[in-house]
Amino acid sequence: MSTLPPPPATPQPGPDSEAAALLAALRLQLDWGVDEALAEAPLDRLAAPPPGPAAAAPAMAARDAAEAGAPPPRPARRPPAAVLPLAPLALPAAENAAALAAAAPDLAGLRAAIERIESPLRDTATNLVFGDGQPESGLMLIGEAPGGDEDRLGRPFVGVSGQLLDRMLASIGLDRGSATPGQGFYITNILPWRPPGNRTPTDAEINLFLPVVLRHIALVRPRHVVMLGGTSAKALLRAKEGITRLRGRWHALPAEAGGLPALPTLHPAYLLRNPAAKREAWSDLLMLRRSLDRENSPDPTTK
Ligand code: URA
Numbered sequence: 001m002s003t004l005p006p007p008p009a010t011p012q013p014g015p016d017s018e019a020a021a022l023l024a025a026l027r028l029q030l031d032w033g034v035d036e037a038l039a040e041a042p043l044d045r046l047a048a049p050p051p052g053p054a055a056a057a058p059a060m061a062a063r064d065a066a067e068a069g070a071p072p073p074r075p076a077r078r079p080p081a082a083v084l085p086l087a088p089l090a091l092p093a094a095e096n097a098a099a100l101a102a103a104a105p106d107l108a109g110l111r112a113a114i115e116r117i118e119s120p121l122r123d124t125a126t127n128l129v130f131g132d133g134q135p136e137s138g139l140m141l142i143g144e145a146p147g148g149d150e151d152r153l154g155r156p157f158v159g160v161s162g163q164l165l166d167r168m169l170a171s172i173g174l175d176r177g178s179a180t181p182g183q184g185f186y187i188t189n190i191l192p193w194r195p196p197g198n199r200t201p202t203d204a205e206i207n208l209f210l211p212v213v214l215r216h217i218a219l220v221r222p223r224h225v226v227m228l229g230g231t232s233a234k235a236l237l238r239a240k241e242g243i244t245r246l247r248g249r250w251h252a253l254p255a256e257a258g259g260l261p262a263l264p265t266l267h268p269a270y271l272l273r274n275p276a277a278k279r280e281a282w283s284d285l286l287m288l289r290r291s292l293d294r295e296n297s298p299d300p301t302t303k
Contacts, residue, residue: 093118098211107135107219114192114212121193121205127154128192131216133176134184139292140222142213144231144267145191147198156187161268165228168268168281172289182296186220188213190232206235214257224291225253225260229267236262243267247284250291263288 091099097117104110111130115122129146132155149159157165166176169185178184191201191209213236217225227233230243237251246264253260265284266277 094208097208101212101215104215104219107131107216110212110215110219117208117212119193119205119208121191121195124196125193126151129154129156129189129194130192131186131188131220132156132158133186134179135186135220136179137184137186138181138223138295139174139185139226140217140220140224141185141187141226141228142217142232142236143187143189143228145189145198145201146194148194151194156189157268161272164272165268168271168278168285172285182292186222188216190235201231206231210235217253217257217260221258222260223295224288225257225262226288227262227264229270232267233264237264243270247280248287250287261291263291 090096097119100113100116101110104113107130111128114128114130125146129150143157146156147159147161150156150162156162169175173183174185175183176185176187190206190213192212195201195205225236227236230246233239233243233246234241236253236257237246238254239246243264243266247266250261250263253262263284265288266281271278271281
């Protein structure tokens with residue numbers, strides 16, 4: 001912005017006083033925020049173009065037609081008003097995340113999409129923790145968020161609670177490395193990035209990444225989903241109840257997640273802190289095993 005000389009202490013009579021008045025008017029405009037001179041007079045950019053040779057042409061054509069006894073020519077259409085190109089609007093983060101996830105054609109594409117979703121978690125985490133195991137197994141487990149070990153190694157459930165989970169799943173014949181039908185599983189989290197200090201994910205973080213998880217489910221196309229812990233169960237079932245009320249029975253995921261059968265169970269980190277709750281977790285695992293067996297049974301009467 002330009003600067004003006006300071007106002008004279010006392011206005012002087014004569015041409016100087018006129019200059020002082022002009023300077024005062026200019027200073028007032030600056031105070032109002034005017035900082036650019038455009039033109040002497042206001043310009044109406046929406047007004048019709050001034051009549052010129054081109055504008056006179058239709059009138060002359062009408063007069064010529066009337067003299068020749070012909071119907072007057074139809075007036076030429078007004079050219080469309082010039083449309084100024086708009087700068088592309090930046091989508092809000094959540095809409096952008098949903099659009100990126102929806103456009104992912106496969107798991108590799110979804111992984112790349114997550115890298116592009118703006119989130120402070122992305123800036124504090126070390127590695128993206130996407131998924132592990134057998135996407136074709138028909139069974140998908142979904143936890144909460146990576147912890148320190150997962151963040152370091154870029155794989156879900158590889159720390160202490162992950163090791164407990166692996167042992168529990170092994171006791172019902174499941175192994176994330178197995179490609180045998182009815183024995184393998186695929187595992188991921190609601191959040192792909194570790195929250196700093198392993199804090200509980202915020203609602204905003206969960207809502208940001210929920211469309212990503214739904215797309216993840218749609219791409220893996222499991223026949224059964226297991227939700228590990230309250231964060232996962234409440235986010236996917238859109239439930240208000242806690243995990244102790246939700247667990248122990250099959251639910252249907254919402255329509256946008258394909259209405260798949262989904263079993264909430266206790267998170268292995270909770271079981272490490274509350275070993276007595278392993279009884280309930282064991283009962284949930286047996287329920288899961290029965291469903292997998294029914295699905296893999298060659299006898300159609302047991303399905
Ligand atoms: N807890 C989770 O919910 N996910 C992990 O990957 C590890 C611990």
